[in-house]
Amino acid sequence: MAHINRRTQALAALAAITAAGIALTGCSPSGGSGDGGDGDGQTLKLWHYEGADSAMGKAWNEAITVFEKETGAKVEFEEKSFEQIQKTASQVLDTDAAPDLMEFNKGNATAGFLASTGLISDISDAVDEYGWGDKLAPSLQTTAKYTDDGVMGGDTWYGVPNYGEFVGVYYNEDAFADAGLEIPTSYDEFVDVLDAFVAKGITPLAEAGAEYPLGQLWYQLALLKGDRGFVDDYQLYKSPVDWQGPVITSATETLKEYVDKGYIADDVSSIKAEDAGVSFINGTAPIFVSGSWWFGRFVAEATDFDWTMTAFPGADLSLGSSGNLWVVPENAANKELAYKFIDITMRPEIQAIIGNNGGLPVAANPDDITDEKSAELIATFNGILDKDGLSFYPDWPAPGFYDVIVQQLQGLITGVKDVEETDAGLGKAYDEGTADFR
Known part of the structure; x- marks a missing residue:
């Protein structure tokens, strides 16, 4: 593979990207450490671009409530558009203004570029600690793991999806x-x-x-x-x-x-x-x-x-594919709080909100999906995952x-x-x- 100035290429590419191209297994309760009010006095700065009435928006709003109750920390949520995050990421993430956690588009030209330039964190240790990898099918993991050059399907975790x-x-x-x-x-x-x-x-x-x-x-x-x-x-x-x-x-x-x-x-x-x-x-x-x-x-x-x-x-x-990724900027002030929030979004009760509102959860308990039509959709998605069938986009x-x-x-x-x-x-x-x- 040719070695190039990936940082220069990343900054140029991210500035040009638009929203042109547009993706159940049972899981255990929250893994890892961190229950209790050890976040008292701290603030998690969160960016995402899902509408409040969308499946993910509803689920993540509930996750904020759970997070604040369990940790004692506050969530400072800034509503951003897809385009805002895509176009400003390369500038903001390299400063102290970076959020602690944000949603970002999966793929080589997006999350891969951020990974290759060091703007987002290697979260492999957190994945192991919380057991997120055990909840994600292989084809879902592909878009979350990148090589040093920013090509998906690598060995290093740079993000976690919680829908597909x-x-x-x-x-x-x-x-x-x-x-x-x-x-x-x-x-x-x-x-x-x-x-x-x-x-x-x-x-x-x-x-x-x-x-x-x-x-x-x-x-x-x-x-x-x-x-x-x-x-x-x-x-x-x-x-x-x-x-x-x-x-x-x-x-x-x-x-x-x-x-x-x-x-x-x-x-x-x-x-x-x-x-x-x-x-x-x-x-x-x-x-x-x-x-x-x-x-x-x-x-x-x-x-x-x-x-x-x-x-x-x-x-x-x-x-x-997986949905978009939770990524933790390298300059994030509160990485441990970010990991705790990600883990809450992977819990069955939060995953069920995604599934019962027309989304595709990746780690839901099937018994929690009460909407018949949504259950049919999820069963179809599960059938594809069982065959390792997700093949990304052309x-x-x-x-x-x-x-x-x-x-x-x-x-x-x-x-x-x-x-x-x-x-x-x-x-x-x-x-x-x-x-x-x-």
Whole structure:
């Protein structure tokens, strides 16, 4: 791997990052030391950007109450936007104004950069002390551990996630019943369903080519043919990716077929993610391939029909990851208090709040999930974790690769580029963007 000035690169990259690209096991009571009022007179400075009404916002607000009661310390919570934290982290974390604990985006270009420049702490000792690693599946740990060069999947813990996310398939069950169709359980059945809807004059897939969903579908089609070795090569730079090989070629060819066969609208290149999601909500499209982050909204708004969500049929690997990370800045004044707060957010009672409000807890007691639809979502996520199936996102390997994927796939579906040209364009940008990591 090439050695570069990671601090300079990190500061430049973090200043440019935006929110472009967007992921149950039983656990024991709180581990480690620290019960009691040994935080009297101290203050934990906390930053995060989850809305107060979100699953994580509700859970973490309760965690603040528990933390203050148990430790005697106060929490000074500063509400920050995603963009504020991303754009100011490189400046603030290098000063005494750094918070004690903050939420930060996982991945090489974000948490990895902070880790490689020494702006966030190695928390491996705290992970061992509190037993957090025992509560996290291997694919969830990948985004929390980094190498010295900031590549995820390393040996050193720089963050802890307490929720997850994944991409699956949403189905309008009423539309399926009206068409005399069953929810597919294999990829062949999935294709049969797409054909059946097209035969009835219905475009089955809600999709968007101007933003992320189409690129996620493309990557999922690659995962149908790929294995964990492919994911490690693509995401962790273990070996060179063959951009003209059978895995990627099959994905690109199949996506083009989806458009040619009418599974996807022919104007998909100009459609945005919001429009795709709304077309599922209003019943126009019976199928939507996208993330668990839509789940809570569909519960609230897709109320005119019954619907369900499953993992992508026939796939052992699914897009997804841990959620964002709790990270402890190196300049934090109260690191031990930060660790105690993290530990509270991993407790079953706090995890249950995430799970019962449409989120995906990573360490909840299944019996604590009382909402039936949420329990179904969590069971699906658990099934993916049990197979070590989380495979991250297609744009993660290189800064700016999200825009490249959007542009290249737009060229494919509009006929401006063929499969070989599309894959060559993707490969060129990928190789250039990851050269310093390989």
